[in-house]
Amino acid sequence: MNRLANATSPYLLQHADNPVDWYQWGDEAFAEARRRDVPLLISIGYAACHWCHVMAHESFEDEAIAALMNEKYVCVKVDREERPDVDAVYMAATQAMTGGGGWPMTVFATPEGKPFQAGTYYPPVARHGLPSFRQLLVAVDRAWGDIRDDVVRAGDGLVAELAHNARIVAGADGVPDAGVLGGAVGVLLREFDAERGGFGGAPKFPPSMTLEQLLRHHARTGDVDALAMVLRTCEAMARGGIYDQLGGGFARYSVDNAWVVPHFEKMLYDNALLLRAYLHLRRATGDAVALRVVGQTADWMLRELWLGGAGGGFASSLDADTDGVEGKFYAWDADQLVDVLGEEDGAWAAEVFNVTAEGTFEHGLSVLQLLQEPDDVGRFERVRGRLFEARRDQRTAPGRDDKVVAAWNGLAVAALAEAGALTGRPELVAAARQTAEMLERVHWDDKAGRLTRTSRDGVAGSQNPGVLEDYANVAEGLLALYGVTGEPRWFAFAGRLLDVVLDEFRDESGLFYDTAADAEALIFRPADPTDNASPAGTSAAAGALLTYAALTGSGRHREAAEQALRFTGALAEKAPRFAGWGLAVAEAVADGPREVAIVGEWGAGTSGTSNGAGTDKGERTAQGDGTDAAGSADESPSSQAFRALHQIVFASNAPGLVIAVTPPVGTAAGESLPELLSGRPTINGEPAAYVCRGFVCQTPTTVLSELAVQLR
Structure with missing residues (x-):
């Protein structure tokens, strides 16, 4: 009996009609393996994965191969996007055993879940140096029968080694200082592809978090090489096949080194991260190509991934294939x-x-x-x-994985809120706000004080608890949304999430784990500080904690943020491309970060936008090229002045800029406000801005030109 028909994951549902007797991840599968005294066959993938579809068609839909799987194994299908914790531990095992990894991931484990054989895609017949999947099934079964003691011993040893490696970060160095940050840029410059943009060879991935790191480094130091790498890479990607020239949005990666032919799947997290990076490039340089990409990518997100309806939020991805053919669309x-x-x-x-x-x-x-x-x-x-x-x-349009992932929606909230504020498009701020409301309504259990990772059709996936990246990325998005709208509910919600981060994801040494202390026990507790396709939970937590500390003055949150960055210095020297977000946060630490409190009065229902917002689809920016930040004619002079200060602040390139804003008129009373606003009066009744950096505050100002100078 295939047990996937009632799954919430679209990926698992793709396999619901396989002749394989699939189990979902859980105690039932482990108990059955112990009862039958057979290994687990754990297959991990995701809905938009091309080679996952290929292996499913070639092997999992084959009656004879399925019969062999059912006879010799208890087969477990896992959606890596629903259970990144399960994926993380078995990916670590696969990499340790094979030197590489990817999806589909194929793992053989003892009934206790300890892996002893692993790989990725296996063809139905032997080719390209790979055994056939059938040959592998037979060989593993023979080893289980003939040399089980050796197999179990090998699994025990591997698990012990992986658990030890997960704790090595506890003794790592402190926050990267200016010298380390400059050295990381030097390493990136040596690895930079000056002709084609990006780093390394084929396949080439969009370096979204490294772009943010380099932009912040340039803003802090004026390093022209850092900015040049961003400009070349962003233009090359925007002009290449990896970017959809008709509909907007970026594909997952380029199979070549020149951004020509993509692997066509499109992911929410890639596009949210790249939208924000291109937005910040536009802010720093006024680059026209960056503005085009920002507008088109935001349009693509709203058109193709926005779910609307009772659930709301953004879907996870679009498939690479149409009618079984990659790239046909x-x-x-x-x-x-x-x-x-x-x-x-x-x-x-x-x-x-x-x-x-x-x-x-x-x-x-x-x-x-x-x-x-x-x-x-x-x-x-x-x-x-x-x-x-x-x-x-x-x-025929590519299929859509319509499950909502909390972490990726948090990234979307941050990107869309800032894009709406900087390009004068209120519908983007509205989408960010509606997504935040959905996350609070559907994913947050206020009674338990916990976040659920996934939902579908407005129903939370109760078997998928939030991991560190969920709490951290949602908090990051909420704090960005607060800075745009001034609505204190988002600041308060972020604080609740970060309380859980500190209480449940960190041990006494300051090490951050990817799973909560009371989460399901896996073969070891994962703690991966490296950024990959999206920010690591550790570096995402560092960024959100640093912002929250600046808003509140909390030494506890600041100390935790700095502890989260301890491993980043080691990565900066050896592999900065795998520490992009951690290094971006470290750039904010080196800059202060810059803290700005804006006090005064602004009208109800007008937060986060400038006058005429949305009328010209992105031409109203904080670069002085069309923005009328003073607000609409029916606003009071005080509200117009407040909005002008707000827009000047958003035009700043200060690394990790932190903004506290007086709530708009009509905000519910009783909401807690950031300490950064405390004791900050208006000046002679006029809206004012207070700029602080490194525990030192400058003279408050009501004058736009003075504020611009203070933010440099």
């Missing part, structure tokens, strides 16, 4: 362009989008690129719009 040839656009516009579009006769992808198809700006912008927008509509109406 996105690739074109010249004839297809002509079919949609006609001869003249079709030929022009082929040139503009670099659609070649031989193709840049497979089967003579090309992934659209925009290697340079078109001369005729109006024509380009018309052509782009017609291609977008044709693709939407005539092609």
Whole structure:
């Protein structure tokens, strides 16, 4: 009996009709393995994973292979996005045994869950140096029968080693200082691909957190090399095939080293992180390409991932495949362009989008690129719009994984709130606010004081408790939303989440674990401080704790933030690309961080936007290129002045800028306010800004030009 039919995970539901007798992760599977005295076969993947689909079709849908799996093993299917803790421990085991890892992940374990054999994708017949999956199933079964004592001993030893390695970070160094931060940029400069942008070779991943680190480093030090690496990388990605030139949004990674052909799946976390990085690049430089990417990526998130309805929030991802073919939705040839656009516009579009006769992808198809700006912008927008509509109406859209992941929605809240404030689009702030409301309503159990990691259709996944990255990224998003809207409920909610972080995820030495102290016991308690596709729970916690400490003056939160960064220095010297967010937070520590309190009165229902917000889809920025920060004509002069101060602060590039804002008129009474606002009166009845740094505050000001100077 396949037990996945009642799963909440779309990935597990994809396997509900397999002839494999799948179990979900849990006590039932372990008990059955002990009863039958057979190993566990743990298969881990996620809904948008192309090779997960391939292995499912080749092996898990094969009656003969499924029969062998059912006879010899208790088979467990895990969605890594629902259970990152389970994924983390078995990924560590897979990497230790094989030197690499990825998904689908295939792990054989004792009935107690201790791994003794692991790998990733296995084909149905032996090829490319890999045994067939059937051969592997037979060989592992034979080893379990013939040399079980050796197998169990090997599993025990591996688990002990992994548990020991997880605690090594407890003795790591302190917060990276200015010398270490500069050294990390030097390492990145040596690894930088000056011709194509990015770091390393193929496959090449968008370095979203490293971009943020470099932007903060440039803002703090003026380092021109740091900014140049960001500019080159962001432009190359925005012009390449990894970016959807018709619909916006970034694919997971590029299979080549020049951003031409993506692995087509699109993830919420990638796009939230990149949206924020491009937004901050726009803020720092006024770059026009960055502004285009910000607007289009935000539009893509709202159009393709926004769930609306009773649940709300953002879905997790879009598949790489359509009708079983990778990239089918996105690739074109010249004839297809002509079919949609006609001869003249079709030929022009082929040139503009670099659609070649031989193709840049497979089967003579090309992934659209925009290697340079078109001369005729109006024509380009018309052509782009017609291609977008044709693709939407005539092609089957990729499948969507519609489960809500708390951590990734926290990243979306931060990105959209800031983007709405900086580009004058109130609908982005509204989406951030609605997502925060959903997280509080659906994912937060106020009675238990705990956060659930996933939900679907407005129902929390009770078997998926929040891990450190969930608490930390949601707190980060809430604090960003508070800085935009001034609504104290988000500051208070973030405080509740961070209380759990300090009480349940940290031990007496200051080490942060990825799972809570009372969470399900796994083969070891994971504590990975390295940033990968998204911020590590440890570095995300460091950032949120640092911001909260600046708002409240809490030494406990500041000390915990600095403890969370202890391992970052070691990574900075050896592998800074795996510490991007940790180093970005360390840049904020080195800068102070800069703390700004804005006091005064602003009108009800107008928080987080500037005058005329949204009317020009992103041209109203804090760069002085169209922003009328004074507010609408029906606002009071005091409210207009307050809003002008608010916009100047958001225009600042100060690393890790922390903003405390007087609540808007009409905010519910009794809400707790940040200590940063305490004792900060208006000046002669006029709204004022107080800028502090390194425990020293400057003279409060009501003058925009003076405030801009203080923020430099």
